[in-house]
Amino acid sequence: MRNGAEILKLGTLTLVWWCIIFGAVWAACYIVGILIPMALSSYESDAARMTAETCRALTPILSVLVFIPINAMFMVLFERRGLAIFTVRLGPNRVGPDGYLQTAADAVKLLFKEDITPRGADAFMFTLAPIVFFAPSIFGAMPLLAAVTNYHELFQIVNLPTGIFFILAASSVPVVGIVMGGWASNNKYSLVGGLRSAAQAISYEIPLVLSLVTVCLMAGTLDVVQIAKQQAGGILNWNIFGGGALRGLDTALALKFSNQPPALQELSQKSFDQVLKSSYVEPTMQAIGLGAGQEGLAGIIAAFAVVILIGSILIAYGLYMTGACAEINRIPFDLPEAESELVSGYNTEYSGIKFAIFFLAEFTNLFIVASIAAVMFLGGGDCPVPAWLGTMLGGPVIESMINQALTPLIQIKLVDPPTLFAAIWVILKVYGIVFFAVLIRGTLPRFRIDQLMDFGWKRLIPLSLIVFVLVVFAREFVNVHVGS
Amino acid sequence: MATDTEVDLTPRLKTDEMLINMGPQHPATHGVLRLILTLDGEIVRHTEPILGHLHRAQEWQGQNRTWFQYQALIDRVDYLSGMFTSWAMARACEVVDGCEVPERAEWLRVMVSEMNRITSHLLWLGTYLIDLGAMFGFPFYPFREREKLLELFEEIAGQRMMFNYIRIGGVMRNPKDAWLSKLKRFTEEFPDRVDEYEAIVTENPIFLKRTKGVGILRKELGMDYGITGPSIRASGVNIDLRRTKPYSVYPKLKFDVPVNDRDGDTFDRYIFRIREMRESNEIIKQCLDMLPQGEISGKKQIAGLRVKAGEGFAAVESPRGTLGCYIISNGSDRAYRIKWRNPSFCNLSILPELLKNHPIADVMAIFGSIDVILPDVDR
Numbered sequence: 107m108r109n110g111a112e113i114l115k116l117g118t119l120t121l122v123w124w125c126i127i128f129g130a131v132w133a134a135c136y137i138v139g140i141l142i143p144m145a146l147s148s149y150e151s152d153a154a155r156m157t158a159e160t161c162r163a164l165t166p167i168l169s170v171l172v173f174i175p176i177n178a179m180f181m182v183l184f185e186r187r188g189l190a191i192f193t194v195r196l197g198p199n200r201v202g203p204d205g206y207l208q209t210a211a212d213a214v215k216l217l218f219k220e221d222i223t224p225r226g227a228d229a230f231m232f233t234l235a236p237i238v239f240f241a242p243s244i245f246g247a248m249p250l251l252a253a254v255t256n257y258h259e260l261f262q263i264v265n266l267p268t269g270i271f272f273i274l275a276a277s278s279v280p281v282v283g284i285v286m287g288g289w290a291s292n293n294k295y296s297l298v299g300g301l302r303s304a305a306q307a308i309s310y311e312i313p314l315v316l317s318l319v320t321v322c323l324m325a326g327t328l329d330v331v332q333i334a335k336q337q338a339g340g341i342l343n344w345n346i347f348g349g350g351a352l353r354g355l356d357t358a359l360a361l362k363f364s365n366q367p368p369a370l371q372e373l374s375q376k377s378f379d380q381v382l383k384s385s386y387v388e389p390t391m392q393a394i395g396l397g398a399g400q401e402g403l404a405g406i407i408a409a410f411a412v413v414i415l416i417g418s419i420l421i422a423y424g425l426y427m428t429g430a431c432a433e434i435n436r437i438p439f440d441l442p443e444a445e446s447e448l449v450s451g452y453n454t455e456y457s458g459i460k461f462a463i464f465f466l467a468e469f470t471n472l473f474i475v476a477s478i479a480a481v482m483f484l485g486g487g488d489c490p491v492p493a494w495l496g497t498m499l500g501g502p503v504i505e506s507m508i509n510q511a512l513t514p515l516i517q518i519k520l521v522d523p524p525t526l527f528a529a530i531w532v533i534l535k536v537y538g539i540v541f542f543a544v545l546i547r548g549t550l551p552r553f554r555i556d557q558l559m560d561f562g563w564k565r566l567i568p569l570s571l572i573v574f575v576l577v578v579f580a581r582e583f584v585n586v587h588v589g590s
Numbered sequence: 591m592a593t594d595t596e597v598d599l600t601p602r603l604k605t606d607e608m609l610i611n612m613g614p615q616h617p618a619t620h621g622v623l624r625l626i627l628t629l630d631g632e633i634v635r636h637t638e639p640i641l642g643h644l645h646r647a648q649e650w651q652g653q654n655r656t657w658f659q660y661q662a663l664i665d666r667v668d669y670l671s672g673m674f675t676s677w678a679m680a681r682a683c684e685v686v687d688g689c690e691v692p693e694r695a696e697w698l699r700v701m702v703s704e705m706n707r708i709t710s711h712l713l714w715l716g717t718y719l720i721d722l723g724a725m726f727g728f729p730f731y732p733f734r735e736r737e738k739l740l741e742l743f744e745e746i747a748g749q750r751m752m753f754n755y756i757r758i759g760g761v762m763r764n765p766k767d768a769w770l771s772k773l774k775r776f777t778e779e780f781p782d783r784v785d786e787y788e789a790i791v792t793e794n795p796i797f798l799k800r801t802k803g804v805g806i807l808r809k810e811l812g813m814d815y816g817i818t819g820p821s822i823r824a825s826g827v828n829i830d831l832r833r834t835k836p837y838s839v840y841p842k843l844k845f846d847v848p849v850n851d852r853d854g855d856t857f858d859r860y861i862f863r864i865r866e867m868r869e870s871n872e873i874i875k876q877c878l879d880m881l882p883q884g885e886i887s888g889k890k891q892i893a894g895l896r897v898k899a900g901e902g903f904a905a906v907e908s909p910r911g912t913l914g915c916y917i918i919s920n921g922s923d924r925a926y927r928i929k930w931r932n933p934s935f936c937n938l939s940i941l942p943e944l945l946k947n948h949p950i951a952d953v954m955a956i957f958g959s960i961d962v963i964l965p966d967v968d969r
């Protein structure tokens with residue numbers, strides 16, 4: 107490992123910034139959502155009660171408003187340092203201790219830069235564009251908050267029965283901002299960038315949405331909290347592995363490794379008998395739990411359905427990630443701001459705070475698509491270790507120890523262990539995906555616009571439709587979450 | 591027979607061609623080239639390159655500076671392959687002057703210029719990937735190896751880019767043994783590094799999509815325009831001065847000149863540069879083995895250095911093609927007239943032909959692939 111030291115530094119930096127981000131966000135939420143209402147509860151007037159309610163209701167919005175700028179600042183730094191490792195460089199390491207404050211300094215610089223509106227530009231639209239681009243990332247992410255905090259009481263208010271629908275609707279608004287910005291800039295490069303962005307977003311939204319619809323179909327609900335909760339119980343239960351289709355395997359493994367010898371004997375005895383009296387395929391699959399508890403022909407069909415289902419969902423996940431990359435204009439789909447062709451695309455003419463908002467929104471969008479992937483495919487706030495393995499490794503003991511140690515804090519509601527663990531897992535998953543995006547950025551060149559369209563319409567959309575249909579049929583033969 | 595069911599397929603919407611100005615301050619024009627593109631939608635119909643933003647009157651300056659001063663200046667003509675510009679002028683002067691160049695100096699010249707060819711191609715490789723939109727990842731890897739070579743240059747010439755190492759009549763400085771062994775180590779590990787680049791780039795589907803079949807340069811067209819260097823060899827013309835008009839000690843060296851068997855596209859131009867780097871590496875290895883002992887300069891390197899009266903032309907094979915220098919000397923300490931034949935200038939002239947009917951996204955992919963250095967164009 108030639109860059110061992112740098113990787114270590116990146117790890118430390120990430121941990122420190124995570125502490126800063128979550129410290130700040132939770133402090134804000136705690137003060138507004140819990141402390142103030144608690145203080146007000148001693149007054150028995152309507153005004154006090156109303157204020158307390160308002161405070162509680164505003165907590166999710168406040169948390170997002172605190173979270174987005176700090177998080178985007180960290181993500182920029184994370185990306186720069188990560189890319190530096192991939193590209194045999196050091197990255198920013200001068201501002202603050204080891205470069206920790208680089209993006210803070212950049213943000214300050216951008217705030218104080220002159221805000222220029224080019225001559226001939228439509229000033230109103232020019233100003234409106236970054237707002238339209240940024241605003242959806244604030245309100246669009248709201249339903250996710252409920253899912254990633256394990257339905258904490260403060261965030262229940264933002265949950266919607268049609269959560270994922272709302273998120274997708276919100277996430278298609280920013281492209282309007284890009285087109286507005288491109289058109290209002292009075293610059294040919296900006297215009298081309300804006301129009302490309304519109305074409306790209308329309309083309310890639312279809313596979314993106316279809317892949318998420320596939321998940322919703324499996325889950326039987328549009329509610330992100332429900333979808334996240336269904337996947338509880340370890341990596342084999344996540345939607346990316348068929349959303350409960352592997353429960354048989356999970357159970358079999360649990361039997362094998364937990365201290366339940368009779369059940370284990372029964373299972374192996376059963377499969378041994380079946381080896382003797384029926385085909386070879388079926389019992390093998392039964393033994394590894396693919397048959398989902400069904401015997402005979404039904405078992406074989408169920409086993410194949412499970413394989414098809416998992417394959418389809420894995421493809422759907424790939425489709426989602428591809429579509430998401432295109433949706434948020436990241437390499438290899440960063441055509442709207444293709445530097446070697448269009449200078450900087452739609453944001454060529456922007457400077458100062460308006461540019462900062464575009465920049466902020468881009469990284470926030472990356473975070474949001476990664477969070478959607480984490481919730482829809484990767485189990486939300488669920489621990490990846492299967493429950494039986496967790497028990498074996500002493501998970502409950504550790505958990506109770508933590509609970510005990512934090513008892514005073516839990517009593518004043520400063521810490522809520524389920525929420526805390528969910529948040530930690532979500533952030534690990536999300537930053538795993540972000541890291542993957544950085545890796546891709548460090549590897550791939552850019553598509554050409556016609557190739558991009560070909561790829562979208564001729565490959566991804568048919569593929570997503572096929573996946574959708576396969577899941578519709580495969581689901582009939584497999585007990586996924588909803589059947590349980 | 592016209593019937594009333596016939597549909598008029600001509601577009602009703604009036605469309606217009608759009609003029610778009612690319613450069614001289616566009617982030618991807620490699621310096622200061624200005625292109626006026628006539629676009630039909632995103633398709634380039636006509637290109638007008640506008641040159642001269644970097645004109646520094648290099649030829650005129652040659653008449654107003656002594657030979658000794660001018661030697662230090664001409665590295666700037668093609669700043670990525672300074673060894674070759676120095677060498678072209680040194681050879682032209684030697685042709686006119688008739689002075690002997692010591693054997694060791696010739697070997698050293700070949701060695702450093704092949705090193706320079708590698709650095710030039712490495713830089714091209716990195717920036718070309720940027721032209722294709724791989725903004726952050728890959729481009730830094732070639733620079734890692736280039737850095738090593740630049741350090742070697744710094745050690746031997748005192749400069750990383752403007753070497754002024756090859757002088758009229760010989761070379762400037764004798765390399766130390768440590769330098770030679772460092773170079774040897776580099777040549778041993780370099781092929782692995784090239785494999786590394788190829789592993790990332792050559793098989794990359796997006797890269798192949800962007801380059802295969804794009805900007806095809808027909809052999810005849812290229813010859814008409816006087817294209818030289820790897821760009822034309824990738825289109826199947828076997829012209830390499832090191833072979834076709836051997837100079838210096840090249841006849842004693844074993845190396846391949848990769849030549850394509852069909853009209854080359856941008857991918858061919860990429861892959862032939864990669865192969866050339868491998869060949870240059872082989873040449874350096876041989877030079878290291880065969881380097882003789884002896885003098886390094888046949889002419890005294892003094893400020894009042896003079897070249898005998900007469901006129902002459904000499905050319906070398908630079909990383910971009912045939913780099914020629916024509917001088918007229920009247921026997922004084924400065925040139926009477928100097929004329930350069932710059933490969934970048936001739937290679938750039940093909941650009942409007944290559945860009946025709948390609949989308950705007952390919953402009954930089956094609957322009958990058960012919961490897962033009964703007965100071966070399968404008969002089």
